Amino acid sequence: MKKIISIFVMFVLVLSGCGANQTKEIRFSWWGSNDRNNATLQAIDDYNASQDDVEIIPEYYDYGSYQTKLSTQISGGSEACVLQVDYHWINDFGADKFYDLNEYSDLLNLAGYNQDLLNTMNYDGKQVSLPSGPNVPVFIFNKTTFDKAGIEIPTSWEELEAAGPAMQEALGDTYYPFSTLMPYDLFYEYTYEATGNPIFDEDGNFNWTKDDILVGLNEYQKLIDDNVIPSTEQAPDEMTQGDPQWIDGEWAGALTWSGSVSSWQDSLQEGDELVVVPTLSMDGAKSTGKVIKPAMSYAIADNCEYKDESAEFLNWFVSSEQSTLDLGMTRGMVDNPDAIKILDENGMLEGPAYEAYVTTKDIDAAPMPLLSGDTNRVILDGLSNLRYGSKTPDEVADDIYAEFTK
Amino acid sequence: MSKKTPYIYLTPWLIGLVVFKIYPMIETVVYSFTDYSLMNDPQFIGLENYTTLFQNPKFMTSLTATLKYVILTVPFALMFGLFIAFILNFKIKGVGLFRTVYYIPSLLGGSVAVAVLWQTLFLYDGPINNFLQLFGVEPIGWFSDPNAAIISLSLLRLWQFGSMMLIFLAALQGVPEELYEAAQIEGASKLYIFKRVTIPIISPVILFNGVMALIGAFQEFTAPFIITNGGPEYHTYFLNMYIYEEAFTYYNFGYACALSLILVLIILAVTVVVFALSKNNVFYSD
Numbered sequence: 001m002k003k004i005i006s007i008f009v010m011f012v013l014v015l016s017g018c019g020a021n022q023t024k025e026i027r028f029s030w031w032g033s034n035d036r037n038n039a040t041l042q043a044i045d046d047y048n049a050s051q052d053d054v055e056i057i058p059e060y061y062d063y064g065s066y067q068t069k070l071s072t073q074i075s076g077g078s079e080a081c082v083l084q085v086d087y088h089w090i091n092d093f094g095a096d097k098f099y100d101l102n103e104y105s106d107l108l109n110l111a112g113y114n115q116d117l118l119n120t121m122n123y124d125g126k127q128v129s130l131p132s133g134p135n136v137p138v139f140i141f142n143k144t145t146f147d148k149a150g151i152e153i154p155t156s157w158e159e160l161e162a163a164g165p166a167m168q169e170a171l172g173d174t175y176y177p178f179s180t181l182m183p184y185d186l187f188y189e190y191t192y193e194a195t196g197n198p199i200f201d202e203d204g205n206f207n208w209t210k211d212d213i214l215v216g217l218n219e220y221q222k223l224i225d226d227n228v229i230p231s232t233e234q235a236p237d238e239m240t241q242g243d244p245q246w247i248d249g250e251w252a253g254a255l256t257w258s259g260s261v262s263s264w265q266d267s268l269q270e271g272d273e274l275v276v277v278p279t280l281s282m283d284g285a286k287s288t289g290k291v292i293k294p295a296m297s298y299a300i301a302d303n304c305e306y307k308d309e310s311a312e313f314l315n316w317f318v319s320s321e322q323s324t325l326d327l328g329m330t331r332g333m334v335d336n337p338d339a340i341k342i343l344d345e346n347g348m349l350e351g352p353a354y355e356a357y358v359t360t361k362d363i364d365a366a367p368m369p370l371l372s373g374d375t376n377r378v379i380l381d382g383l384s385n386l387r388y389g390s391k392t393p394d395e396v397a398d399d400i401y402a403e404f405t406k
Numbered sequence: 407m408s409k410k411t412p413y414i415y416l417t418p419w420l421i422g423l424v425v426f427k428i429y430p431m432i433e434t435v436v437y438s439f440t441d442y443s444l445m446n447d448p449q450f451i452g453l454e455n456y457t458t459l460f461q462n463p464k465f466m467t468s469l470t471a472t473l474k475y476v477i478l479t480v481p482f483a484l485m486f487g488l489f490i491a492f493i494l495n496f497k498i499k500g501v502g503l504f505r506t507v508y509y510i511p512s513l514l515g516g517s518v519a520v521a522v523l524w525q526t527l528f529l530y531d532g533p534i535n536n537f538l539q540l541f542g543v544e545p546i547g548w549f550s551d552p553n554a555a556i557i558s559l560s561l562l563r564l565w566q567f568g569s570m571m572l573i574f575l576a577a578l579q580g581v582p583e584e585l586y587e588a589a590q591i592e593g594a595s596k597l598y599i600f601k602r603v604t605i606p607i608i609s610p611v612i613l614f615n616g617v618m619a620l621i622g623a624f625q626e627f628t629a630p631f632i633i634t635n636g637g638p639e640y641h642t643y644f645l646n647m648y649i650y651e652e653a654f655t656y657y658n659f660g661y662a663c664a665l666s667l668i669l670v671l672i673i674l675a676v677t678v679v680v681f682a683l684s685k686n687n688v689f690y691s692d
Contacts (some may be wrong), residue, residue, distance in 0.1 A: 092657060
């Protein structure tokens with residue numbers, strides 16, 4: 001009996017000793033490709049090494065599975081303290097799930113940010129998250145493949161259309177000057193550029209006529225018919241960075257977000273050159289066709305136990321010299337003024353991501369419109385119908401118009 | 407040992423059954439009558455999810471795709487599994503090695519890794535098309551042609567026939583030899599013996615494998631999710647994919663629960679029909 005009591009007392013003493021020096025574990029979750037993940041892990045290691053009582057625990061996934069994981073975590077209240085979130089997720093998750101970063105306005109130097117970009121993540125006065133930097137759709141082309149085909153990099157929609165037959169004639173029918181990445185955004189950019197009408201007006205009402213929709217669909221059909229976009233046999237689905245046809249240069253172009261240009265460059269064969277074309281021109285364009293959103297943003301969960309420590313980590317992550325040097329441009333162009341200065345002083349403002357930023361920073365871009373699941377789906381399904389030849393542009397336009405006006 | 411002892415030993419399993427099976431099933435039924443987006447509290451809406459479901463063309467598209475897959479896969483899986491088991495029941499040299507080799511695909515299972523491998527094999531310029539081209543066959547759009555897409559998924563399920571084959575093999579080895587001897591003495595042909603002796607004797611096992619294959623086929627998810635993503639144009643958009651997308655992409659959790667319940671009822675109905683048909687076709691030794 002005495003033995004049991006003494007063991008119990010020792011056990012309690014050990015436990016209380018542990019509690020006295022308990023490290024504050026703060027989980028940080030994000031999505032990314034290999035270059036971003038490795039850079040972020042390095043930054044986290046550096047931060048942890050500098051802290052006595054705080055430890056950042058990393059959790060990272062690819063984009064698709066991250067959203068699913070995060071939604072179930074948030075619904076169950078088990079999300080990480082510091083979260084990387086996408087622009088439209090706040091609508092899905094609810095602004096009440098995130099802490100108001102205005103409480104850390106001075107620490108995070110919110111006044112130093114691009115206020116238009118900051119306001120994209122402000123819901124009724126609550127700063128829900130901190131945008132990392134701007135994201136604008138840009139065109140990327142594998143110059144090595146274009147050079148092989150003897151074709152100039154397209155700078156207009158007309159040149160892109162002509163590049164389809166020219167590339168196949170030069171290199172064979174497995175080569176295409178473009179790919180199936182971001183079909184909705186491609187369709188939207190053309191339609192907005194040609195008509196000058198965003199999909200929603202300032203009051204959030206659907207703003208397109210059926211003729212507006214047909215403008216974009218007819219162009220998409222032309223890209224299919226002219227072999228600009230790969231056939232359904234070769235590309236049944238949307239392209240990914242892991243597709244061998246992209247890596248090998250057979251699919252030689254795409255529309256992608258400016259913040260992810262670095263990772264697309266990294267996925268090419270060594271020696272292949274990627275060029276960024278900010279926009280494709282067209283005769284009679286009514287607008288630039290461009291939209292803008294934060295590349296990603298960082299939030300603190302409302303139920304986070306260590307909000308102060310999380311904010312300090314967040315501030316270090318987005319503005320410290322060590323973190324900026326670790327991360328470079330792997331998270332796209334940053335918006336934090338301190339980080340920009342550090343990158344500039346260290347000659348790191350270079351590469352495809354910076355090029356994408358420089359060429360788009362002065363472009364007139366509208367805030368990216370937010371679509372519901374059903375409306376987004378009907379456009380994607382319609383573009384798929386065109387690729388598979390199961391519907392005409394007119395029929396798809398009817399479907400889209402009906403969904404948005406029901 | 408007291409009378410309570412067995413129940414004490416059963417308790418961990420019972421707790422697991424209640425917590426991980428029964429409670430979630432009850433919750434699913436309850437949520438199916440609510441508008442629940444995962445992020446907010448569920449709101450009771452009665453039968454609205456069910457009326458929406460039956461009016462949604464996507465449900466019929468998904469159900470049609472699932473039924474096509476079931477009809478294509480289950481009979482061929484049974485026939486193929488039984489055929490291989492029959493061959494492996496012969497007393498030939500090295501049969502043990504062959505039994506092991508044919509079982510290996512089942513060990514690999516329907517995992518994500520296998521699905522990614524399958525997707526690579528059936529690419530337009532992948533090994534399967536390259537092999538077929540040796541025989542003058544034009545490349546097939548395995549993932550772009552609606553019929554080919556279902557076939558490519560069915561082939562993956564058929565490839566994993568090992569478990570079914572083993573169960574058939576055990577059943578075949580349980581058929582009394584004297585029945586075969588008696589039939590041979592009476593002058594029955596091999597085909598007649600197979601139809602009139604072997605099949606009736608192993609009919610309970612055929613029923614078991616058939617029901618398990620049916621349930622598995624109705625619940626298929628990994629292969630269409632990884633390989634075809636429900637395409638082309640929803641031709642492989644099986645019910646489980648529809649449920650997953652509604653729950654975790656569109657956050658229509660209540661609607662997804664209603665879909666889950668409908669899937670359970672469909673599987674139940676099909677199983678009941680199969681058991682009803684088995685009364686005159688399955689022969690038990692007792």
